[in-house]
Amino acid sequence: MTRIPLAGTVLRGAVSTALIASLMSVSARAAPPVDVSKWSSEYVRSIAGTKDFDTAADCAKVTPLDYKGRLTFWYQGVFEGDPDLLRQYYKDFFATFRKTYPNIQLEEQALTYNDLLDKFRTALLGNAGPMVVRLQILGGVEFASKGYLQELKPEDVGYSTEDFWPGAMKSDTWKSKTYGIPTNNETMAFIWNADVFKRAGLDPEKAPATWDDVVKYSKQIHDKLGISGYGLVARKNxxxxxxRFLPQLWGYGGGVFDEATQHPTYGQIELNSAASKQALQASYDMYVRDKSVPVSALTNQQADNQPLFLAGQLGMMISHPSDYDVMQDLKKKATGSDLLKAQTAIDNMRYGLIPTGPDGKRAVVFGGSNIHILKPEYVDGGKVDQAAAKALICFWTGPEWSLKMAYAGSNPGNLNGFKTKWMKERLETTKFLDVSTSMLPYGVPFPAIPETPEIMNIVVPDMLQNALTGTMTVNQAAEDAAKKVKSIMTGGSL
Amino acid sequence: MTTATGLADARLRKKAKREGILQQAWTRRADYLYVLPAILVMLVVIAYPIYYTVDLSFFNTPPGLQLRDKVFVGLNNYVVILGSDVVWRVTVNTVIWTFFSTVFSFALGLGSALALHRDFAGRGVMRAILIIPWVVSAVAASYIWKWIYHSDFGVIGAVLVGLGLAAHPPNFIDSVSTVLPSLIVVNVWREFPFAMIMLMAGLQTVPEQLLRAAKVDGASAWQRFWHVTFPHLRGVSTVTILLLAVSNFNSFIIPWIMTGGGPSNASHIWITHIYELAFGRQRWGIASAYSVLLFLILMSLGYFYVRALSSGDRKERGA
Known part of the structure; x- marks a missing residue:
């Protein structure tokens, strides 16, 4: 019954090849993939709630439910900026997994985004890693290229490669081999406070169309109201x-390499191009020239912008749809006049597409996480329980849990998650979700090269800080960053 | 001939000395057995890591390769460090950080110790209160101070703006010129109780009769401090300063949590720089070379520390 509209979609669709591949796969589900070419918020609504999935039954085909084993697992878990709702889903996931696989002894460890890479790298040096790890999207290629990860593709746990975003699969691919499966994928949206806009003399229902507009709006908000306009974030590591910076960089037509193009080769460094410098100049103008963004941007994370926004002290920011839930959670802690301010900010919260560059180019980071199995020699104890590992991975990357674990802040890695009843429920209950899902086609994956974490977490923030503190001019900061990237890529000294 | 005789004498003296040492070792063999387990543990947890760090410092460890694929480069990492612009900036930061943290912690600790040495109502409570910063976890303290300093809605900024003393909250940790002094203030706040405790213990050793005699002789409060109290504190002061210096040189938590070495590397000190090189950039070889140099610097401070302690022992034996 549920296949009829999908079959129709596929017959009309531009991805018939993908469908055939999917149908021909040995996938336990063998469900046709979502038609990515038709992606829009309407399309997402039309497929939501059209198919039921039985996770336990599906994963039983990969690993029997009475399987007895042991599994160690590290994952990038919830952190201070996430809503309580997500915490509950994480608890539910592990409780359900344990109930479904009562004989698998699961030893899980949650780490925050910023700590996971450091700890994982250190553990690998001592051959003391976990059997399975869920890493941020920019981490997989680094570890695959060094030979720490086992080959792992969706088909190994009963799904099809076509069930996942091609961009996400790229982040799991090194030298044409696949080393992981996406758990969730996301693109952020642009958020603004309509009340602040109105008081600053801006159209309260209209997001800035371009990055140049963001700079102008930010100044206008600051000049008129004395508060920060845009929630710039430039913390290192x-x-x-x-x-937050790369959408701006790509929008202006720049990049670290050519990662924002259709077929990136990562051969040419673009951080010092005129377009990249223009993007950096926009940040400089907001921070130094106009002083229209938080002074604390150099030490801030997005979690620091959230209370500012809730207090009506910030006009615009880039974030997930989950920020709406975070605001609701934060509001519970407010009292008296603070409560009123919080309610005003929530009532006036608006979501829109990320602004474009001067040439109409719109881009956003295609984010998310992937799950991987390590090679036994790098695991504490020297063994990997393959069946237990696949059971967990099947569970997490299936339509049900890949959606639930991304309920508020992200989107399911498994595209079939968009067809579930929970997606329908999510569309009804999670405000502004449409905007975030509409941004997915604009998603640009980080460069799929091992050097990406160092470039993104250190070189790019350094460039921003050098320019914003006046340590270097915009031109010098961009040239310096390009030089550092070149040095990293050629394996040279620092 | 004279030279030959001299050499022979020297050899004889050496032999006698060696026999003396061996004799002593044999006589005290039980003592060596008692400390043997501790030495074995130290060999495993200290000596091996030191050896491994030194070894690693001679290799290039490109971020795209596993550590086992490291490339031998001899002393090149040391050459790179000494020729790098960053190292000098980080060294200047480290010297400023260590010097001012140590001096101000000691001075504040000395003042507090002298104040608390006098008998007054509530002295015990004051002692307990002043020790709190030292007892509080450095991680928690760093986060609290980060909010106190926050450049947009920090406590200090809010108070100053509220009192009309400033139009905008001051920029403490988001400015390259103020970040290091701001972090030093936090470090001094956390460390001065340690100096205070050490010096309060030292003050117990100042003979009361000497102070009374000086007072009878008409010495002023400053003269009594300078000529009687301070000389008695010299030993404990040296040890305290050296311990503070070593601890500050090695200090990681406050700068890392509060600024991560930023903005624009203005608060990077050696230890945070090493951490970033190793764990953020995976340049284990060059980070190891930095660590070896840091180890040598700290060992030289350690030598003076041991000498200060031994001189105390020698004085006691002489007395």
Missing amino acids: AGNTPY
Whole structure:
């Protein structure tokens, strides 16, 4: 019954090849993939709630439910900026997994985004890693290229490669081999406070169309109201910084390499191009020239912008749809006049597409996480329980849990998650979700090269800080960053 | 001939000395057995890591390769460090950080110790209160101070703006010129109780009769401090300063949590720079070379520390 509209979609669709591949796969589900070419918020609504999935039954085909084993697992878990709702889903996931696989002894460990890479790298040096790890999207290629990860593709746990975003699969691919499966994928949206806009003399229902508009709006808000206009984030060693600066960089037509093009080769460094410098200049103008963004941007993370926004002290920011839930959670802690301010900010919260560059180019980081199995020699104890590992991975990357674990802040890695009843429920209950899902086609994956974490977490924030503190001019900061990237890529000294 | 005789004498003296040492070792063999387990543990947890760090410092460890694929480069990592612009900036930061943290912690600790040495109502409570910063976890303290300093809605900024003393909250940790002094203030706040405790213990050793005699002789409060109290504190002061210096040189938590070495590397000190090189950039070889140099610097401070302690022992034996 549920296949009829999908079959129709596929017959009409531009991805018939993908469908055939999917149908021909040995996938336990063998469900036709979502038609990515038709992606829009209407399309997402039309497929939501059209198919039921039985996770336990599906995963039983990969690993029997009475399987007895042991599994160690590290994952990038919830952190201070996530809503309580997500915490509950994480608890539910592990409780359900344990109930479904009562004989698998699961030893899980949650780490925050900024700590996971450091700890994982250190553990690998001592051959003391976990059997399975869920890493941020920019981490997989680094570890695959060094030979720490086992080959792992969706078909190994009963799904099809076509069930996942091609961009996400790229982040799991090194030298044409696949080393992981996406758990969730996301693109952020642009958020603004309509009340602040109105008081600053801006159209309260209209997001800035371009990045140049963001600079102008930010100044206008600051000049008129004395509060910060745009929530710039430029902290070092924090994932929030590249996630917010790269959309700006790509929008202006720049990039670290050519990652924002259709077929990136990562051969040419573009950080010092005129377009990249223009993007950096926009940040400089807001921070130094106009002083229209938080002074604390150099030490801030997005979690620091949230209370500012809730207090009506910030006009615009880039974030997930989950920020709406975070605001609701934060509001519970407010009292008296603060409560009123919080309610005003929530009532006036608006979501829109990320602004474009001067040439109409719109881009956003295609983020998310992937799950991987390590090679036994790098695991504490020297053994990997393959069946237990696949059971967990099947569970997490299936339509049900890949959606639930991304309920508020992200989107399911498994595209079939968009067809579930929980997606329908999510569309009804999670405000502004449409905007975020509409941004998915604009998603640009980080460069799929091992050097990406160092470039994104250190070189890019350094460039921003050098320019914003006046340590270097915009031109010098961009040239310096390009030089550092070149040095990293050629394996040269620092 | 004279030279030959001299050499022979020297050899004889050496032999006698060696026999003396061996004799002593044999006589005290039980003592060596008692400390043997501790030495074995130290060999495993200290000596091997030191050896491994030194070894690694001679290799290039490109971020795209596993550590086992490291490339031998001899002393090149040391050459790179000494020729790098960053190292000098980080060294200047480290010297400023260590010097001012140590001096101000000691001075504040000395003042507090002298104040608390006098008998007054509530002295016990004051002692307990002043020790709190030292007892509080450095991680928690760093986060609290980060909010106190926050450049947009920090406590200090809010108070100053509220009192009309400033139009905007001051920029403490988001400015390259103020970040290091701001972090030093936090470090001094956390460390001065340690100096205070050490010096309060030292003050117990100052003979009361000497102070009374000086007072009878008409010495002023400053003269009594300078000529009687301070000389008695010299030993404990040296040890305290050296311990503070070593601890500050090695200090990681406050700068890392509060600024991560930023903005624009203005608060990077050696230890945070090493951490970033190793764990953020995976340049284990060059980070190891930095660590070896840091180890040598700290060992030289350690030598003076041991000498200060031994001189105390020698004085006691002499007395």
